Amino acid sequence: MTALVAVLAAGCTASGGADAGSGPGPATGCTTPGFSDDQIQLGFVYPGSGAGSTSLTAARGGFVARLEEANAAGGIHGRKLAYTWRDDASAPDQNLAVVRGLVEDQKVFGLVEASIAAAQGAGYLREHGVPVTGIPAEAFWADHAYRNMFAYAYLYSDGPPVSTFGDFAKAQGGTRAAIIQNDLTPSGNDIGAKIGASLAAAGIPTVPGRFVYSPDGTNPVQLGQQLKQAGADVVTAAFAGTDLAEVVRGLQEAGAPMKVVLAPSGYDKSLLKTYGQTLSGLTAAVNYIPFEIGGPAHQNYLKAVSSYAPELQPPDQELALVTYILTDLFLYGLDKAGPCPTRAQFIDTLRASTYDAGGLLPGPVDMTKDWGQLATCYTFMRVNPAGTGYDIVRDPTGRDRWCGHRLDQ
Numbered sequence: 001m002t003a004l005v006a007v008l009a010a011g012c013t014a015s016g017g018a019d020a021g022s023g024p025g026p027a028t029g030c031t032t033p034g035f036s037d038d039q040i041q042l043g044f045v046y047p048g049s050g051a052g053s054t055s056l057t058a059a060r061g062g063f064v065a066r067l068e069e070a071n072a073a074g075g076i077h078g079r080k081l082a083y084t085w086r087d088d089a090s091a092p093d094q095n096l097a098v099v100r101g102l103v104e105d106q107k108v109f110g111l112v113e114a115s116i117a118a119a120q121g122a123g124y125l126r127e128h129g130v131p132v133t134g135i136p137a138e139a140f141w142a143d144h145a146y147r148n149m150f151a152y153a154y155l156y157s158d159g160p161p162v163s164t165f166g167d168f169a170k171a172q173g174g175t176r177a178a179i180i181q182n183d184l185t186p187s188g189n190d191i192g193a194k195i196g197a198s199l200a201a202a203g204i205p206t207v208p209g210r211f212v213y214s215p216d217g218t219n220p221v222q223l224g225q226q227l228k229q230a231g232a233d234v235v236t237a238a239f240a241g242t243d244l245a246e247v248v249r250g251l252q253e254a255g256a257p258m259k260v261v262l263a264p265s266g267y268d269k270s271l272l273k274t275y276g277q278t279l280s281g282l283t284a285a286v287n288y289i290p291f292e293i294g295g296p297a298h299q300n301y302l303k304a305v306s307s308y309a310p311e312l313q314p315p316d317q318e319l320a321l322v323t324y325i326l327t328d329l330f331l332y333g334l335d336k337a338g339p340c341p342t343r344a345q346f347i348d349t350l351r352a353s354t355y356d357a358g359g360l361l362p363g364p365v366d367m368t369k370d371w372g373q374l375a376t377c378y379t380f381m382r383v384n385p386a387g388t389g390y391d392i393v394r395d396p397t398g399r400d401r402w403c404g405h406r407l408d409q
Contacts, residue, residue, distance in 0.1 A: 026078040030340035034109025040076060040334065042067070042083045043102035045121075046114040050089030055241030055319065058270070059114035059135070060085065061305065061312035062323035068308035069300075070331055077339040081331075084108065088115050096120040103130055109343065112330055114323050122146060129343050131350070133330045135322060139190060142372030148347050152329060152355060152365045153287045155238070155264055159373045161194040164404030165236075165285065166202025168380055169260045171396060174234035177204050178227050180211045180247060182239045191238040191264055194374060199234065201407055207232045215243050220250025228256035240265035240319075245275045248282050267381050267390065268318045277387035284318075284390075285378040288325065288360050291316045292381070292392055293400060297359035325357045362401060377403040 026037055034041040044063050047053045067081045075081060084106045086098035099121035102108045113134035125132055126146050136142065136151040142158060177199045179192040196206050207230040213223060227235060235258055237247050244266050251258055258281065266284035291298055301324055305315040312320055333350035354364040362377055379401050381390040395402045
């Protein structure tokens with residue numbers, strides 16, 4: 001699932017990433033919260049502890065890399081970018097407390113969030129008109145009541161499913177599907193239902209039964225045996241990181257004969273480093289241009305990580321790249337909104353924009369028309385048999401992207 005941003009003059013297009021340092025200089029006497037004559041204060045929230053911390057640790061590196069890259073290029077309209085980060089521990093009440101503290105005590109202009117528990121804080125941020133970009137890990141990101149909350153792609157949506165997942169699984173010979181749910185993040189089951197509808201539209205029914213993975217209470221091998229007994233040859237799991245890797249390990253050790261193991265995330269080489277060949281066959285649906293295709297924007301990202309977040313190893317981690325893009329999306333809004341925008345002007349400007357992350361996304365995203373909708377085009381990246389890397393699974397015409405259509409409901 002998931003993401004991120006080309007930055008700076010070398011990789012930018014008209015609808016692309018933030019061209020840091022461009023445009024008029026800073027407006028003196030700006031009274032917008034978070035703005036001084038020479039700085040813009042931003043906040044960053046992620047789970048440095050608690051559930052989700054293992055998977056989302058890389059996000060901070062992507063955020064820092066993009067901000068410091070922008071500062072090295074002169075900042076935004078002549079102002080340098082400063083930031084304060086807070087740990088929400090993946091707890092909704094703590095998320096509310098830390099975002100309130102960032103807005104009221106640290107006086108930030110806006111935030112970037114890499115959280116799976118942002119719903120309570122989101123209500124406060126909406127009420128106060130604070131702009132936010134973030135990983136859309138909860139359903140409210142697609143809710144048009146939250147006009148201040150921005151993402152470039154959505155996993156959870158009230159809109160229709162898309163045909164792309166079913167088209168892919170059918171082409172791999174899939175015949176019977178199972179959707180694995182995760183009780184830790186129930187909202188993640190929404191994308192599972194959407195993928196299930198896509199599979200059904202392609203003539204791949206879902207096997208009977210409910211299959212649940214919980215990191216504290218599920219034996220992955222037993223789950224794999226249940227899926228094998230159910231006769232499923234297509235499995236999809238809408239979660240990431242270690243949890244996803246454990247599910248795949250369980251399928252492998254149970255000897256479940258899978259034709260497709262599909263996740264809307266999972267394009268993460270740090271997982272390969274840990275699990276290796278155990279992950280062979282896992283396919284990740286990627287809605288940004290992957291490193292295996294590459295381009296100047298990817299080189300900009302890798303250079304920024306090497307310079308400003310060298311502790312991020314390996315550097316091409318999915319959630320780092322996604323957060324890099326989301327940070328760039330915020331900077332893109334700052335660049336377009338002018339030297340001294342109000343928060344409302346920033347929100348209006350960015351919501352009326354198109355954005356392509358300067359070459360990291362397959363095409364421009366309309367921040368209004370595409371708001372809350374599932375993407376129709378994906379690159380499917382499959383872990384190779386040795387578990388050492390990813391192969392691009394091309395569509396029947398040989399293209400590296402599979403593009404479907406939205407299914408009427």
